[in-house]
Amino acid sequence: MKNSLILKNWIIILFLFASTSYAQQKDLLLxxxxxxxxxxxxxVYGINWMKDGKFYTTFASLDNGDVAILKKNILSNEVVDTLVTNSELAIFLSNPYFRIQDYSLSSQENQMLISSETESIYRRSSKSYYFIYDLSNNTIQPVSENEKISNATFSPNGKMVAYTKGNNIFIYNIATNNTSQVTNDGEWNKIINGSSDWVYEEEFSIAKAFFWSPDSKKISYFKFNEEDVPVYNMQKWQGLYPKDYKFKYPKAGENNSIVTAHVFNLDNNKTSTINTGSNPDIYLPRMQWTTQDGVLSIIKMNRLQNELEIIHYNAVSEETQTILTETSDTYVDLDFNDKLIYLQNGSFLRTSEKDGFKHIYLHASNGEELQQITSGNWEVSSLIGINEKSKTIYYTSREESPLETTLYSIKTNGKSKKKLSTRKGSNRANFSNDYKYYINYNSAVDQPYYITLHSSNGKMLKVLEDNKNLLSKLNDYKLGKKEFIKIKSDNEELNAYVIYPYNFDENAKYPVLMQVYGGPGSQLVVDSFGRTRDFWHYYLANQGYIIVCVDNRGTGGRGRKFKHSTYKQLGKLETEDQINAAKEISKLPYIDADRIGIWGWSYGGYMSSLCLLKGNNVFKTAIAVAPVTNWRFYDTIYTERYLQTPQDNPSGYDEYSPMFLADRLKGNYFIIHGTGDDNVHFQNSVEMVNQLIKSDKQFNSFYYPDRDHSIRGGNTSMHLYQMMTDYLRNNL
Structure with a gap:
């Protein structure tokens, strides 16, 4: 490895496991x-912090195989009470098959909302049987008798539960056992109340679209009128005759749902409609009650998502006011980790990329900017929250490295910044409600979850989970070395990693398999412990492949310019970077330049297809799982954010759609898709196959009946990865 062209670009060298001196005897098997x-x-999961600041509740598996919800002392981590066990509830309900799947406590902490038999709908939505368990008298009652419902949520006063069913909102009164209906016009594929439509759920990360007011007297909610949204028909291949599953899915340039905002008053059963402007072709991705009595906050965005407004609505006067507007020449980013945090005086915290990197800002209640709290050529990853008493804000950032996530605290005046996390790698924190304690979830490439309890100043109080057994187990296996490196492409340094075979010999010649995702704001090259897909890469490395992963331009963690560089031209710079990286790798003396392959899933499937077609003199083989093959087939919110509409930017859609480049295929191409994919429709692969046939190109394809975008369930993952492994053995 002394002659490596990449070696000069090393930023850090990490080994998968520190104890390399141990005899590693076992071969890694699929x-x-x-x-x-x-x-x-x-x-450590199922955490619910209790309001007295001394205890929290969590799930636990008992020695007898039962599952319990335990109350633990924060400082000692000792169990002080077993709140309920699965077997107890099964007896109460005379249902031996009952299983607790999730729970939440009322604000008074005397009742528990428990879900069971949860059935997934789309990525974030589901329906379940819900029960209220009274901790004071050990009684249980169903929220909706013998019916699965969605989004069940305690009212702040703990007296009611609101939920959605049949596209309508309902309120269940716990004391009287009566249910009232808030909306009545809900209808499948027409009107949705209190839940989001498909595209909002997928791209704005919301499934529940109603919100209790702090005084429990009002419910705000979104109504989606999707009557004019085109229907996507997805067949389900079960039974003697396949069934049609038709749902509204707005593809790029097509009609979206018309979304309106409303407030229901429980005192008089009246509903008010909030004025969000005369243009119905907008997005309303966020809604929350502020700390000011009766004031509701709504985020509004235009169709192209290059303008964001924060609107305040007074539920008493029914007046609206736009208090803040942010515009961009590309798009205003609104990701899953963005929070709008209102302080008791009505001021609020938010994040913005407006100075070139995502940072935290403090605004007055009228929207005036009071303070840019963080600054620098690095990104805030997530705004966690604030302890108002000490005026301390908690957040994670990429300040130390785009590969790492570090926890910090800082005062509201932007001073006294303090690094709280002490372990390298990726850190995520779950704070108690009073911000006195937090649980830190750390992992690194050589360390599975190391979960610790801390006081708010960063002092570690207790190790909750160290995964020592897993670390010990890993030493029994032959597992290769992983190195983080940098690779140049068009004068841009790209973050990457390489996984070498366990018995790497620099005098031998190795084929390369590149993994790619590459979508806007994403990151694969991070210092965190591997998941199942990562261990497949270690397995392949031991089969004689070198694995390479490169985060191309457009990916996250490196600022606005780097991420927004792909605007209006998805696929162009990303593909150039992957091809350039493959060319650089091919110069290494131990690389077989004639055997370079690439694979990816979803956006990564789009990229692997494009790389094989655009780089047909570089790549020998590509595997594309659930790929987008034409951006005209994908949804409005995601696609138009980065490409505008097909009407405004037709060349941006067509020039880098694999479908229209099928005649360039030279190497080995394997396309895989689930027929039940509600996200990236099977249509993408069908039309790609049609174009390949038209161009007289030979290829391989495989479909998984009724599997969704994740292609899993039962033996599916084993089958998929065995199939891909065999394909690589024969074609790379």
Whole structure:
């Protein structure tokens, strides 16, 4: 490895496991990864912080195989009470098959809302049987008798539960056991009340679209009128005759739902409609009650998402006021980690990319900017929250490296910044409601979850989970080395990693398999412990492949310019970067330049297809799983954010759509898709196959009946990865 062209660009060298002196005897098998789940990390989950600041509740598996919800002392982590067990509830309900799947406590902490038999709808939505368990008298009652419902949520006063069913909103009164209906016009594929439509759920990360007011007297909600949204028909291949599943899916340039905002008053059963402007072709991605009595905050964006407004609505006067507007020559980013945090005096915290990097800002209640709290050529990853008493804000950032996530605190005046996390890699924090304590979830490439309890000043109080058993188990396997490197492309340094075979010989010649995702704001090259797909890469490395992953231009963690560089031309710079990286790698003396392959899933499937077609003199083989092959087939919110509409930017859609480049195929191409993919429709692969046939190109394809975008369930993952492994053995 002394002659490596990449070596000069190293930023850090990491080994998958520190204890390399131990005899590593076992060969890594696919069954270890996908059947036995040998390398799954243990975690601490189901955390609910209790309001007295001394306890929290959590899920736990008992020695007898039962599942319990436990109350634990924060400082000692000792169990002070077993609130309920699964077996107890099964007896109460005379249902031996009952299983607790999730729970939440009322604000008074005397009742628990428990879900069971949860059935997934789309990525974030589901429906379940819900029960209220009274902790004071050990009684249980269903929220909706013998019916699955969605989004069940306690009112702040703990007296009611609101939920959605049949596209309508309902309120269940716990004391009287009566249910009232808030909306009545809900209808499948026409009107949705209190839940989001498909595209909002997928791209704005919301499933529940109603919100209790702090005084429990009002419910605000979104109404989606999707009557004019085109229907996508997805067949389900079960039974003697396949069934049609038709749902509204707005593809780029097509009609969106008309979304309106409303407030229902429980005192008089009246509903008010909020004025959000005369243009119905807008997005309303966020809604929340502020700390000011009766004031509701709504985020509004235009169709192209290059203008964002924060609107305040007074539920008493029914007046609206736009208090802040942000515009961009590309798009205003609004991701899953963005928070609008209102302080008791009505001021609020938000994040913005407006100075070139995502940072935290403090605004007055009228929207005036009071303070840019963080600054620098690095990104805030997430705004976690604030302890108002000490005026301390908690956040994570990429300040130390785009590959790492570090926890910090800072005062509201932008001073006294303090690094709280002490372990390298990726850190995520879950703070108690009073911000006195937090649980830190750390992992690194050589460390599975290391979960610790801390006081708010960063002092570690207790280790909750160290995954020592997993670390010990890993030492029994032959696992290769992983290095983080930098690769140049068009004068831009790209973050990347390489995984070498366990028995790497620099005098031998190795084929390369590149993994790619590459979509806007994404990151694969991060210092965190691997998941199942990552261990497949270690398996392939031990089969004689070198694995390479490059975060191309357009990916996240490196600022606005880097991320927004792909605006209006998705696929162009990303593909150039992957091809350039492959060319650089091919110069290494131990690389077989004639055997370079690439694979990816979703956006990564789009990229692997495009790389093989555009780089047909570089790549020998590509595997595309659930790929987008034409951006005209994908949804409005995501696609138009980065490409504008097909009407405004037709060349941006067509010049880098794999479908229209099928005649360039020279190498080995394997396209895989689930027929039940509600996200990236099977249509993408069908039309790609049609174009390949038209161009007289030979290829391989495989479909998974009724599997969704994740292509999993039962033996599916094992089958998929075995199939891809065999394909690589024969074609790379």
């Amino acid at each position: 069954e270890d990864i996908f059947k036995n789940y040998t390398f799954n990390q243990k975690s």
